[in-house]
Amino acid sequence: MTDEFLFAEDNEEVVVEELGTWKVLVVDDEPEVHAVTKLALSDFVFQDKRLQFISAYNGEEARKIFETHDDIAVVLLDVVMETDDAGLKVAEYVRNTLNNHFTRIILRTGQPGQAPERDVILNYDINDYKSKTELTAQKLFTVIIASLRSYRDIIVIEENRQGLEKIIKASADLFSKRSLEGFIEGIMQQLTSLLGGTKDAAYITSAVAGPDPIEASHSRDFFVFTGKGDFEHAEGKPLEQALSGGALSACKKALQQQALVYEDEYIVAYCQGKSLHGSLLYLSGLPRQLTQTDKYLIELFSQNVQVAFDNVLLTRDIEITQREILERLARAVESQFAEGHHLERMVYMCELLGREYGLDDKEIETLKLAVPLHDIGKLKVPEEILNKHGRLSDSERDVIKNHAQCGYTLLKGSKRPIIQAAAIVARDHHEYWDGSGYPRGLKGEEIHVFCRITAVADVYDALRCGQPYKEPWPVEKVIEVFKSERGKQFEPKLVDILLDNIERIEEIQSTFQEVT
Incomplete structure (x- = not known):
């Protein structure tokens, strides 16, 4: 008998992974x-x-x-x-x-x-x-x-509550910049909490692969839309870069078979929707063996989440279409009167003044969309009057003044909040704080805040950039005008905001200056 048979080899110790x-x-x-x-x-x-x-x-x-x-x-x-x-x-x-x-x-x-x-x-x-x-x-x-x-x-219940809260917030503000992400994050959190929590999760889709959701929906490329854990900072990554090995193969299998793929360490759920290719929900780091109830919840989720996502995406696309129509209409007005980059300067100056004034994000967004149409009534003013280099006669001045009411008449019939705001801005941005403006002689806070902001930006831009009948004024001279008109033509608070931010205003002027 030899010594080599006296001791059996030690088996490798089985390492049990702890989940925290x-x-x-x-x-x-x-x-x-x-x-x-x-x-x-x-x-x-x-x-x-x-x-x-x-x-x-x-x-x-x-x-x-x-x-x-x-x-x-x-x-x-x-x-x-x-x-x-x-x-x-x-x-x-x-x-x-x-x-x-x-x-x-x-x-x-x-x-x-x-x-x-x-x-x-x-x-x-x-x-x-x-x-x-x-x-x-x-x-x-x-x-x-x-x-x-x-x-x-209790923690699972709290996670469910937080997930539901995210969905409610996203539903209440579908048009905000992060609403789509918040919507999917909330639904994803709901599901993972029902399963007892997961380490990593990702929602992978082709519906938002590019800046234009309609064009992107025809793409066969899948990207990470949002995620948690290892996928928290993977937004925009192609599927092939976000996953590899068996996980990537499982995703491709789920896409090909349009089914759910279950493995010991992860799940891939195919989500069928209105889009051609659907989407994927990837979950890994499962805390326990899935029960039939768990699998039922995942199947129910996969049947409904993509439909909800497609509806949110469609709603956002309608909003983007409305904005594009407004922008194109404003561009048509601007090109009609050869005003160069006036609209860009107006939008950015009004945004700056509005934020400093204390408007919220929704109000700022509405203001930015309404401001480009502030002079739409000029379509009713003859070009020879608008582009006249000499002094205007009293009758010609009356025709010019009438553009405010004309702009309101063109837009007032809409039930859309943005068009309604644009109608008010078109009519009242020539009203004066002291009540001596036109067309209605409104005074102080009777004038909508959008119109008061637009008035400050419009006059500043006209003086700094010049008109057919005069050369641009230096910034020092324009500042003196606003100081003298504080409390008369312009709201004092807005004049103070303008002067306190004059460097930022001038930066906008420089960025979008006219090419001579």
Whole structure:
């Protein structure tokens, strides 16, 4: 017999992947309690997660820890420490000051008579109350298991609430710049939270592969639209760059078969919609084996999410079409009167003045779309009057003034908010703050804020860029005009904003200057 048969080879140790830890805070002024607690729960595992212990030895330490850790699952909290009610004050601070209703609070006391259990549970939102003498290793194990299950379920409910909130916010403001992303993020968060959370997730589509969603929908290239985890910063990446190996093959299989592909580590759900190629939802880092209920939820999601996405995309496309029609109409007016880059300067100056004035994003967007049509009424003014180099006669001046009412008449019949705003701007941007303007002699805040802003930008641009009948004025001379007309032609607040931001205004003038 030889020695080589005496010992069998060691098998390689199987490494079990852990999916994170549960944070447990131990608050007690006795070091022995910390040591015994950690020893009793040293081999504790729940849902493939071990416990991460954090120690505090008085109420002040506990409060500071709660301020820096918002993901503590369970706290084992001693009642009597530096004071007889130190633990109760910590509990009150966690629930009322930090508004933390997720952490499960288990009170431990060596003197149960000092803090009656019934009163404490009712008054301090305590989840359990144990005497140190009764809390054996087995009972400690049981109470931690029960508390972690509660904490896990509460977090899942909170994730569902956050996901629903994202969808509601996106639905309320579908035309905002990030609304499509927020809509899909919310739906994706809803699904992943129902599955107990996933490490990575990505929504992959061909519907928004380029700046024009209609043209892009005919593309066979798939891109990451939004994601979480490893895909958080992968927006715009082609499918072949975002995934590789088996995951990429699974995505291609899901596209080809228009089906769901289940693997141990990830899922690829094909989402059929109105677009030719559909989209994909990729989920990886699953916390557990999927049940039939889980698979049903994914199938239900895949049947409906793309339809919802297509509807949101269509709504946005209608809005973009409306904007393009307005812009083309404004361009037609501008080219009719050879005004160069006047509209670009007007839009950017009005945006600057509006933001500094305090308008919100929706108001700014409406103003930017309405301003290009402020002079649409000039279509009714003969060119020989508009381009006249000499002084205008009184009758010619009356014809010029009539363009405000003409512009309003052209636009007033629309029920669209943007066209309605454009009609008001076209009519009232020649009204004066002191009431001496036209066509209606409005005064002060009777004049819509859009018109007051447009008036400042329009006069500034006319003076700085010149007209057929005069040369451009230097900025110093224009500033003097606005100072003298503060409270007369122009609202004082807007004049102050203009003068405080004169360098930015001049930068706009320089960027879109006329080519001579």
